[in-house]
Amino acid sequence: MKIEKYNQRILAVLGTVGVIFLIVALIAFISITIMEHRSYDDVETGILSDEKIEELQKENKREQVISYENPRLIDTLNSVYIIPVSHKTLNDQEDINGLLNLTKASSSYEKNDTRYSRQYYGAFNNLIVYDSKNDSNKKLFDKRVNFNQIKAEYFEDDILLLMRVSEKDTYKDGVINLLDFKTLYIYSLGKKELKKVGIEGMDIFNFKFLNNEKDLTILFGVDKNSDGKFEEYNEPTLIKKYEFETGKMTDIVDEKINIDLQETLEGTKK
Known part of the structure; x- marks a missing residue:
């Protein structure tokens, strides 16, 4: 009898653990589905072409x-805010x-402040x-554009706001959005100066500040x-250096190494 009761208790505990595991898995699945749906919506709600x-x-x-959207404090000392539109x-x-009935909209997501960098997400x-x-x-803009992220970078002598902006319906799907x-x-x-960085016919996929500098990779x-669309999973990326003060763009990897790497990859180098 004691062994039978013990087995029943074990089965009950295992059953409870199994139910909890299924509930957690279900919640995780629903959360991931919602996040993916929201990400898709962010792309599709671009401005019209x-x-x-x-x-x-x-x-x-x-x-x-x-x-x-609600103002976000960017410069505490000088009380400067940004107001996303x-x-x-x-x-x-x-x-x-x-x-034209305008109403304020609160941001759907805002990261916690960090010491040297802040990011704001939306449409x-x-x-x-x-x-x-x-x-x-x-x-900042006198033309029709679309972007979903504002990155604030803090330096000793300045604060920089960075945005990856779509300006044209390059994908020709009727909207100017993040697919372009x-x-x-x-x-x-x-x-109080706005700089534009880009190469015609290419997509700014990502960027990164060099250590303790305003220059970017x-x-x-x-x-x-x-x-008209960059597909990150089967199309390549090039890496370049942008000098903030001069606006000069240069290759980081020289052409000889670039060719050597490609020939090694494709097996044509003997």
């Missing part, structure tokens, strides 16, 4: 409206001459730099099949 805009304007209609895609088209189409001490503000080629924009809060995505 110029061609789509022309069609809407012929009918005096609009499908998207601007939406402001996002957009909402309406369920139904509306007349351009109609009332943005512009950025306002707001100086609360002087009650002045400045928008991206250009890097860098704004200096100290100099940049990975450019190469569109091998010329479809």
Whole structure:
């Protein structure tokens, strides 16, 4: 009897553990599914292409409206904020001459502050730099753009804002979003200057500051099949160095090593 009761208890414990494991696995699966769905939505909610805009304007209609997000403090000493400008895609088209109802939208995600770097995520189409001490503000872009991340980097003499921005519907799917080629924009809060970094026909895939410098290493995505979209899993990247002060772009890996590596990979080097 004692052995039988002991076995029953063991089975009960194992059953409970099994149920808990299944519940945890189910929650994890649901969470991953939601995150993937949100990531897909972020890409698909880009701004409309110029061609789509022309069609809407012929009918005096609009499908998207601007939406402001809460200010984020960038420069504590000088009380300078940034105000991301996002957009909402309406369920139904509306007349351009109609009332533009704007509502504030809170950020869907914001990373905790770090000492030297901050990042903000969302679906943005512009950025306002707001100086609360002087009650002045400045928008960074005078054209239609789309980006999903604002990176703030802190240096002793300056604060830099960096954004990978899509400007054209290179993929030709009717929207300007993160599937299209991206250009890097860098704004200096100290100099109040906006710099553009890119190579025509290539995608800014990633970037990284060199140690204790403002110079960057940049990975450019190469569109091998010329479809207007960089596919990171089967298309290559090039690495270059960008000198912040001069704006000069140079190769990090020289051409001889580049050719040697390729020939070794493809087996043509004997």
